[in-house]
Amino acid sequence: MSDRYEQWDIVSSVGFTALMVAAGRAVETNRDGGLVDDPWAERFVDAAGTPQRLPTRPEEGWPRTGQDPAVAAEVDAFWSVMTTYQGVRSRYFDAALTAATERGIDQVVLLAAGLDSRAVRLSWAAGTTVYEVDQPAVLEFKDEVLAEHGAQPRCDRRVVGVDLRDDWVSALRAAGFDPQRPSVWLAEGLLPFLPAAAEADLFAAVDELSAPGSTVAVEHFAPVFESSAAHPAIVAFGAPFGMDLRDLAQTEPRTGPAERLTGMGWSVEAVPSPDAAAGFGRPLPALGSGIRMNSVLLTATKPDQ
Numbered sequence: 417m418s419d420r421y422e423q424w425d426i427v428s429s430v431g432f433t434a435l436m437v438a439a440g441r442a443v444e445t446n447r448d449g450g451l452v453d454d455p456w457a458e459r460f461v462d463a464a465g466t467p468q469r470l471p472t473r474p475e476e477g478w479p480r481t482g483q484d485p486a487v488a489a490e491v492d493a494f495w496s497v498m499t500t501y502q503g504v505r506s507r508y509f510d511a512a513l514t515a516a517t518e519r520g521i522d523q524v525v526l527l528a529a530g531l532d533s534r535a536v537r538l539s540w541a542a543g544t545t546v547y548e549v550d551q552p553a554v555l556e557f558k559d560e561v562l563a564e565h566g567a568q569p570r571c572d573r574r575v576v577g578v579d580l581r582d583d584w585v586s587a588l589r590a591a592g593f594d595p596q597r598p599s600v601w602l603a604e605g606l607l608p609f610l611p612a613a614a615e616a617d618l619f620a621a622v623d624e625l626s627a628p629g630s631t632v633a634v635e636h637f638a639p640v641f642e643s644s645a646a647h648p649a650i651v652a653f654g655a656p657f658g659m660d661l662r663d664l665a666q667t668e669p670r671t672g673p674a675e676r677l678t679g680m681g682w683s684v685e686a687v688p689s690p691d692a693a694a695g696f697g698r699p700l701p702a703l704g705s706g707i708r709m710n711s712v713l714l715t716a717t718k719p720d721q
């Protein structure tokens with residue numbers, strides 16, 4: 417375990433954001449016509465047992481801390497859109513990973529896997545290995561809950577507990593990752609939490625470890641943080657949990673992932689999340705608060721040489 421960087425578990429610091437997005441997936445799962453079916457998400461929320469329970473049902477509002485009713489209404493509206501957004505990105509990345517494995521790629525790397533349940537949720541082709549990389553305590557919590565419910569991975573699931581600002585490449589290779597064979601990578605809900613240098617190193621490492629034909633799928637969430645992290649409704653959103661996204665977000669300027677991957681010679685397809693949502697028949701309503709869910713979802717492929 418690294419002693420150079422702050423560590424966290426599922427109820428602290430950045431770890432808590434994994435629980436928060438799992439709650440969003442739970443709501444979307446429990447919604448008629450939800451874009452994701454993730455029964456594990458609610459189990460994780462239940463097992464975490466936070467003093468203020470995170471909502472997992474569409475009819476539940478976001479906990480409040482006595483803020484004025486207008487801000488509380490904005491928080492609820494944001495949470496409702498956020499849960500739809502979780503469904504949108506889940507559906508988009510499920511498709512990207514599945515398409516890559518259907519092309520014969522048998523190594524999947526979930527960077528900052530958090531409470532991503534794809535290893536037990538999706539049908540993987542025989543012989544697929546799914547590596548889950550995240551902080552050790554986050555993955556220990558996840559393993560405990562999966563074991564408690566007798567989860568059966570539908571792939572060869574390998575847990576890699578390491579800090580992504582540390583030497584995660586060695587840890588991944590030690591877990592069996594083979595850079596000679598094509599791979600598919602996912603960075604969902606990760607980039608806003610990485611310092612700019614760690615993000616640059618991460619993409620350089622992904623490029624280095626990716627054989628031709630590899631794919632990387634990325635959520636570029638920075639535009640949402642940039643426009644909204646200081647908004648009163650977002651501050652009120654974190655307050656019941658003692659969380660302030662302004663403390664967690666890493667905001668040093670950096671090259672966007674589409675430009676970076678293009679510069680590395682990868683071929684990039686990007687879609688603004690509102691367009692992806694509309695394409696799934698679940699448009700993201702504009703928020704009266706002015707908060708904009710204007711992230712970009714992208715998939716890039718490393719060309720054959």
Ligand SMILES: C[S@@+](CC[C@H](N)C(=O)[O-])C[C@H]1O[C@@H](n2cnc3c(N)ncnc32)[C@H](O)[C@@H]1O
Pocket residue numbers: 430431433434435437438527528529530531532549550551554578579580581604605606609610
């Ligand atoms: C918003 S959650 C996303 C989790 C998951 N990808 C999902 O979409 O459900 C952010 C995750 O990033 C992980 N994370 C952030 N920075 C990290 C780092 N430096 N090393 C390892 N994990 C990190 C956190 O522990 C957390 O699980």
